[in-house]
Amino acid sequence: MKRHLLYAGLLWIILTAIGEYAAFNAKFFTAGAAAEAVIVDDAFRLLMLLGTPVFTFVLAGLVYSVLAFRARSESIEDGPPIRSSRTVTWLWLVITSGLAIFIFFNPGVKGLNELNANPNADLVVQVQARKWAWKLTYPEYNVTIEDASELVLPVNRRVKFEITSADVIHAFWVPAFRMKIDAMPGQTNVLYITPNQLSASSQNDFNLRVQCAELCGTGHARMRAQVRVVEQSEFEAWLAGQ
Ligand SMILES: [Cu+2]
Known part of the structure; x- marks a missing residue:
């Protein structure tokens, strides 16, 4: 033994x-x-x-x-009973x-x-999921983007995402941010994210994109938007162009 x-x-x-x-x-x-x-x-x-x-x-x-303790060929008997040990x-x-x-x-x-824990944020982004697109609103700037193909964020700013859905349950997920939360009709879920790296100029990074992570129908896999993290000045220029 x-x-x-x-x-x-x-x-x-x-x-x-x-x-x-x-x-x-x-x-x-x-x-x-x-x-x-x-x-x-x-x-x-x-x-x-x-x-x-x-x-x-x-x-x-x-x-x-x-x-x-495997059975030997000469024996087909059960082994000795096992007693539990307190x-x-x-x-x-x-x-x-x-x-x-x-x-x-x-x-x-x-x-x-x-x-x-910290409810302070430098920027609010409202996210409304629906079959099968993301609607993004920057309420402080009066900018709304239907069917967003990209989510533009300033670097090193704490962003509060207020996430909801217009129809079924979706999920907001950006792999490189490691953050994911359900987008639910009739409810607003909150995520705080502080992007700390500028995106490389080459796009189509599957880690750095919003991807629906809750199977929501035939368009589920296509329900995504590239994330672009830029300097504050570039972010403001982009907002002004919307
Ligand atoms: Cu979805």
């Missing part, structure tokens, strides 16, 4: 080392383009780091048991509950607070 625990434990440590190395170093996504993206990416990485030892614990137990049960309960409670507060409550 001691020997089995030792081997399974070693397997757990090795798998955990490999998993943590990957979780630390893997590039899960392409580069973010908003201040909020850092918070989301850090949260994702923390969850990977915390989840890896739990995953490899189960994997090590499973893989080791399959190899060490210690193991309690340890499992306490450790995994502790982890769940920890991530509820960090990155859960802490991260949401960082994203949403």
